[in-house]
Amino acid sequence: MKQKEEQSELYAMAEAHPLTIVANSPGMVFQYIECENGGHSIPFVSDQCLNVLGIKVDELKADPSLLLDLVLPEDRESLRRSKAHSAASLTIWNWEGRLWIESYGDVKWVSLRASPRREKGVGVIWEGIIINVTQTKRRETELKESHKRLKEVSAHVMAAVEHERIRIAQEIHDDLGGNLTAIKIDLDWLGRHMGGDGDNPELPAKIRTVSRMVDRTMHSIQRICRDLRPGIMDFGIAAAIEWEAGEFAKRLGIPCEISCAQQDIELKPDAAVAVFRIFQEALTNIIKHAQASYVWVRLNVVREQNTRHLELEVRDDGSGITPADYSKFNSFGIRGMVERAGLLEGKLTVSGQRGQGRKGTTVHLSIPLASGEGNSITAGSSAARSKTARPKA
Ligand SMILES: Nc1ncnc2c1ncn2[C@@H]1O[C@H](COP(=O)(O)OP(=O)(O)O)[C@@H](O)[C@H]1O
């Protein structure tokens, strides 16, 4: 009962003193008029004026242009445009910008929101509020900065990993490869000098077995080196993708249809490596998860007005994917692809459905090409090409 009485007392106070509520609101409430004769006035402004703008209520009422004077010169045009748009369309006046506050000795970010109405014989009248959003803006800027730094670190780590791969590939090739070649030469020599009277008759067969093992190890070394640093990259991204798709079809026994509108796509080395790694991860995912029976790959340079994009699409007819799959806590393959695309200012999407009908999964990559990139470099060889890499019979 007592609580009810207290409540109705509060309601009565609010009705009697609405200005108290306005004065205590966390922002400067105002009424602004743009008169038909071109003049302007601020008939009402709440007491928060001093806190928000550092100007006394009476001063602002007497001279409304004081508000504009506070706006940093570089933000004045956006204020003028947002007001003109609101007046013309009679939609909410929405503006965010910076003010120089003398008493603060610093710049303050504010957000202005006001609803307009047109009154005949008067002009456009706005009622609204200006709020200090400096803290939010600062946090936003810090977040953007930290995001930028993270991106730089990520780019650095990826570049370091690629360089390390090249170094390891070189070492394996030169050191292990070199030693195996020497062993192979010695084995051949032994083979040629064996078979004398006192020799064990099993020795020539043993030498042939070891020689075959050396050959297999050499092939493994070639494969490992190729995975670490695909030499095919030297022939361009289209050739690299065709070659990788061919290997995939041979190894997995799944046909892979490749359509490539332009053969000689010249990309910056970092971008080429990133696109290739994205392609490799898409194929690895098909091997690991899709149980697909067919794969389609499309590589294209798309022209839109003045911009050009490299587009890569890898589609399978496998089990499909759901958003829950690609946001798995411990899965980093798709996240890595998205990250790599982001570092190239591009976009990567993964789509698909799971369930009956086997809709499969589509990975789509689009990256903007800088001027000079994506050009055909060898005359006559840029014709569209479509072929299917088939598994070995
Ligand atoms: N082509 C695909 N077909 C079906 N499922 C897929 C495919 N690609 C990815 N997935 C699903 O998305 C998940 C996340 O993939 P990814 O981020 O590459 O991590 P990982 O391969 O290590 O699991 C996989 O675990 C799998 O469930």
Ligand SMILES: [Mg+2]
């Ligand atoms: Mg994966």
